[in-house]
Amino acid sequence: MLNFNENLPIYIQIMNLIKKRIIKGELKEGDKLPSVRELSTELKVNPNTVQRSYQELERENLVYTQRGMGTFVTEDQNIIKELKQNVASNLVNSFIEDMKSLGFSLEDIVTIINDKIGEGK
Amino acid sequence: MMANIIEIKGLSKTYFNKKALNNVTLTIEKGKVVGILGPNGSGKTTLIKILTGILRPSNGEVYIDGNKPGVATKSIVSYLPDRNFLYDWMNIQDAINFFKDFYQDFDEKKAYELLDFMKLNRDMKINSLSKGMMEKLNLTLVLSRNAKVYIFDEPIAGVDPVARDQILDAIINNYNEESTMLITTHLVRDMENIFDDVIFLREGEVYLQGNADRLREERNMKIDDLYKEIFGA
Numbered sequence: 001m002l003n004f005n006e007n008l009p010i011y012i013q014i015m016n017l018i019k020k021r022i023i024k025g026e027l028k029e030g031d032k033l034p035s036v037r038e039l040s041t042e043l044k045v046n047p048n049t050v051q052r053s054y055q056e057l058e059r060e061n062l063v064y065t066q067r068g069m070g071t072f073v074t075e076d077q078n079i080i081k082e083l084k085q086n087v088a089s090n091l092v093n094s095f096i097e098d099m100k101s102l103g104f105s106l107e108d109i110v111t112i113i114n115d116k117i118g119e120g121k
Numbered sequence: 122m123m124a125n126i127i128e129i130k131g132l133s134k135t136y137f138n139k140k141a142l143n144n145v146t147l148t149i150e151k152g153k154v155v156g157i158l159g160p161n162g163s164g165k166t167t168l169i170k171i172l173t174g175i176l177r178p179s180n181g182e183v184y185i186d187g188n189k190p191g192v193a194t195k196s197i198v199s200y201l202p203d204r205n206f207l208y209d210w211m212n213i214q215d216a217i218n219f220f221k222d223f224y225q226d227f228d229e230k231k232a233y234e235l236l237d238f239m240k241l242n243r244d245m246k247i248n249s250l251s252k253g254m255m256e257k258l259n260l261t262l263v264l265s266r267n268a269k270v271y272i273f274d275e276p277i278a279g280v281d282p283v284a285r286d287q288i289l290d291a292i293i294n295n296y297n298e299e300s301t302m303l304i305t306t307h308l309v310r311d312m313e314n315i316f317d318d319v320i321f322l323r324e325g326e327v328y329l330q331g332n333a334d335r336l337r338e339e340r341n342m343k344i345d346d347l348y349k350e351i352f353g354a
Contacts, residue, residue: 008337046315
């Protein structure tokens, strides 16, 4: 069971969970998503909420539904590439915003990151 | 669009000089799982008792599928008549037979499937059941009717975490878009993810009502935190 700890609507948290599974490659192009019923039982959430998540993911073209068959991850690799880039860029943006709000300049941030990467090597 | 299965207009209930419900106006859509939230004494149980026809309103109007609570609505509303409506001498099989005799829409096959799911045995004696087992049996009996409205009054109060998860799973698995589920609880954190809509009752009045995810978005908090904000000290 997943813990919905963030103060976000549950349907968005479920979308993020599916996106994570796609980015990590746990769900590959053309893979079938769990049925609404399966995922709602797994996560212990209302089936209507899972349904809404799937609809929103479909609107973002990440998944498509085949009547009577289920919901599948898009087979368009460009869309998945774009998803990865978006997620990475969102993470970096929010990091930069946080750092800026603490008074670090962009140069400071670059220096800190370079140092950190250097440490890891 | 969505039809309303329950419509309540200006409902009040007074016990002697105490107002248990004060001018409650609500609509509940078909196919929703609705949480009725509030601490003890907020009017949850009074509202349920009026919906199930056990109590009569002092003022106002209540319609369930177009009918006032009574004989017609009892056949479409599944709930537990009372906390102790089962007799001590019964075992679980007797309880199922009792329900089968009482309600035409009782689905015996579904009842046995649910019993298995709940890991309850037909020959267990009612008076030997723990609190969690009793709640699981109650839920089994209520869900085994093919009703339009299911009402659960504090289904997870005082049950252990394993029984709680079984109860939540049974509710999720048995949800269908043709029926509506009303669930009262003050254990919001454990149940909030299964609600479409929530109704906050405070001192007999509707303090707030809305779609759970929309409220999370607007208030930027979980329903549990919103509950604490509304009812906290």
